[in-house]
Structure formats: C-alpha cells, structure tokens
Amino acid sequence: MFDWIQRFADWLVYGLLDLEKGQHLAEALNFFIYDSFKILLLLFIVIFFMSIVNSYFPIEKVRNFLSRNKLYGAEYFMAAAFGVITPFCSCSSVPLFIGFVRGGIPLGVTFSFLITSPLVNEVAIGLFVGLFGLRVTVIYVISGVLLGMTAGIILSKFKLEHLLTPWVKEVLANAQKESEVFKAEHTPFKERLPIIWAEVINILKGVLPYIIVGIGIGGLMHGYIPNGFFEQYMNKENPFAVPIATILAIPMYSNASGILPIVQVLVSKGIPLGTAIAFMMGVVGLSIPEAMLLKKVMTLKLIGIFFGVVTLCIIISGYLFNMIF
Amino acid sequence: MKNIKILGTGCAKCKQTTAVVERAIAELGLTDVTIEKVEDIQKIMEFDIMTTPAIVVDNEVIIKGRVPSLNELKELIQ
Numbered sequence: 001m002f003d004w005i006q007r008f009a010d011w012l013v014y015g016l017l018d019l020e021k022g023q024h025l026a027e028a029l030n031f032f033i034y035d036s037f038k039i040l041l042l043l044f045i046v047i048f049f050m051s052i053v054n055s056y057f058p059i060e061k062v063r064n065f066l067s068r069n070k071l072y073g074a075e076y077f078m079a080a081a082f083g084v085i086t087p088f089c090s091c092s093s094v095p096l097f098i099g100f101v102r103g104g105i106p107l108g109v110t111f112s113f114l115i116t117s118p119l120v121n122e123v124a125i126g127l128f129v130g131l132f133g134l135r136v137t138v139i140y141v142i143s144g145v146l147l148g149m150t151a152g153i154i155l156s157k158f159k160l161e162h163l164l165t166p167w168v169k170e171v172l173a174n175a176q177k178e179s180e181v182f183k184a185e186h187t188p189f190k191e192r193l194p195i196i197w198a199e200v201i202n203i204l205k206g207v208l209p210y211i212i213v214g215i216g217i218g219g220l221m222h223g224y225i226p227n228g229f230f231e232q233y234m235n236k237e238n239p240f241a242v243p244i245a246t247i248l249a250i251p252m253y254s255n256a257s258g259i260l261p262i263v264q265v266l267v268s269k270g271i272p273l274g275t276a277i278a279f280m281m282g283v284v285g286l287s288i289p290e291a292m293l294l295k296k297v298m299t300l301k302l303i304g305i306f307f308g309v310v311t312l313c314i315i316i317s318g319y320l321f322n323m324i325f
Numbered sequence: 326m327k328n329i330k331i332l333g334t335g336c337a338k339c340k341q342t343t344a345v346v347e348r349a350i351a352e353l354g355l356t357d358v359t360i361e362k363v364e365d366i367q368k369i370m371e372f373d374i375m376t377t378p379a380i381v382v383d384n385e386v387i388i389k390g391r392v393p394s395l396n397e398l399k400e401l402i403q
Contacts (some may be wrong), residue, residue: 099375
C-alpha cells in the first residue's frame, strides 16, 4: 500500500539528491521522508473518519445514552469505547467530568471515559498504524479500552464520592438522569462536511510540528544508533523496566504525536514493545498539567488515587504486551 | 447591546477562539458588543456544556468544543 511512498523517497534521496545508498545521512533522510508522508496520509484518513463519526455522535449524545440506560455493568465498556471515538482536549477534562456527574453517571464510569479518551484517540491510532502496523494498533486500542474499564471498575469500588470538591458534591446531589431523548439533528452531510473538514485541518495543523520534529529525531536515531543497542539495558528479563518507564513518563506532557515516532525507533533498536507502550501511555494518559486541572473538581487525595490506579493498570498492560510480543 | 461570552479555561484553542471573535467583530464593524471571557470553571458549567471552547451570544450557546471559522462566526453573530 505504501510502496509508492518508498519509491518516491528512494527517487528523491538516491536519485535527485544523488546520495549514496547505505550512508548514514542518506538512510536517515530516506527514513524521514518515507515516514513523514506515510504517517501524514494515515493521520489524515483516521482523523477524517473519526471527525465524521463525531459529527453524528457528539459527546452530549454519549452522556445521555449512559445516563438514560441501565446497562448492568456494560456501561464501563460503553464509556471506554465512547472514549475512543470522542476527541479529547485535556482542557475539556473538567467540563466533561462535571457533565457526566450532572447526568447522574457513576464516578467509576466517568473515570473509564476520562482514562480511555486521551489514551486512544484519532491521532494516536493514525500514528500507530503508520509506525507499528495494523496488528499492534488493534491490540493497543483493545488494551486501552480494557485499561479504562478495569481502572474505572476498581475506582468505583473505592467509593470516592466524598473526595470530590464541595461544589462538585453539590452538582452530584442535584444530578438528574437525562430523560429527554437527544433531539436528532437532521443536518445533511453536505452541510456537515465543511465543519468536519475544518476540524481535520485544525487537528493536523496542531500536531504537524510535533510529528515532523518527532520523525526527524527518530530518523537521526534510526541512522546512527546501532541495531539492538538498547537490548543490553532494557531487555524483557529486566523486571523493573516497565515500572520505571511508566513512572518516568507521567511528568512528561506531550501529545502522542511527538513521542510516538521516537518510541517506534526505540522499539526497532531493541526496547521491548510493552515497555515502550507503557512509557507512551504514561506520557499521553497521565500528566501534571492534567492533575492541575482536575484539582478544581477533585481533592488531592482523589487525584492521587486516580493516578495510582491508572499507573498500576499501565504497568500491568506493559507486562502483558511484553508477554504477547 | 450584544453580549458575547467566550467560555474556556485558557487553553490554546480558547485563545484562538478569542482571536476569531475579535476579528469577526472588527470585520463586521459591530460596535454595540461586549466581549467577556469566562475562565472560571463553575461559571462555565452554568451553561451546561461539556467541551470547551464555547461561544455564548446573549446567553445562548452557539459554538461548543471547537474553534469556529471566521466566516461561520460572522454569520452567527450578525
């Protein structure tokens, strides 16, 4: 499917620029051009598709669905799955949280959504397909959903409602189940398209610099770090690699776009995939700025418990990934 | 007198939205308008939205969860 991009990169580097095959610079440049084009193309496709889904399935609909229906445990799965299709900007985490609480959705279910949404988003999926292939992507998406569900269920067992900030408790006390059916919007696709298109361009523009820099650094590392370089330090037998990678990642704040191309090179140079993915989930899923935002709705203790449980789940999925691959 | 509120906790998208609103008002030549930035989350939640940034014109939410294009916004606030 991407042969033509490889041919283009070969032609540009070895033909037009007349660089020698096998040279570090030539290999790095070739890798950079191939990866950039392939990833941008995939990102475009995935973001476009997700924006269409989202246009027909806005977050209010998700909330009303979860609030209205009695789902006997399936609500955790639904919340996590909705988290995948709903784009999520970390600055919306608080309004989303309050919106869910107000709709009478249990705290654990809300957490499932909050965890999965940044972890598995359209940009991450597009990049994953481009960098690791379809099989790894599917496994990543499934484990992101499972992780959100599991952490949500664990958190619901702790009965954490009393650890919300006072004004949120008030919202909780006045919560009401959504009774009205979401009024269907009959906007034809033709009218939705310009808005969808603008959204796609907006997201692409936002992540583009990170991706180019990420692929650039990845390209350099790809050309200069010898194969298997990391195996001596971070092999699968080292039991501390996954927790250390996860904990190192939490203070870092980057959207998946900048980090993923680098992670891919690390994996190709010998870091186990599970360790790398645990690192990535830590970067994308948990961050200090997010904790600062959540302080408006949760006490520090609750944030601590929330981050603790999610960290634990990430570490476990890192080990699982290392066992599978 | 028109009142336009921009709801958002101060992320990049909220700043973009403010810029678009200011430009739309300038290009339409509207003078009878007040712009208000609402950054307090409790006040934001009074409008029952779940995604920011959002634009409220005379207490009616017209845009939520995205940055509108200049032309779209011009039509909406005219």
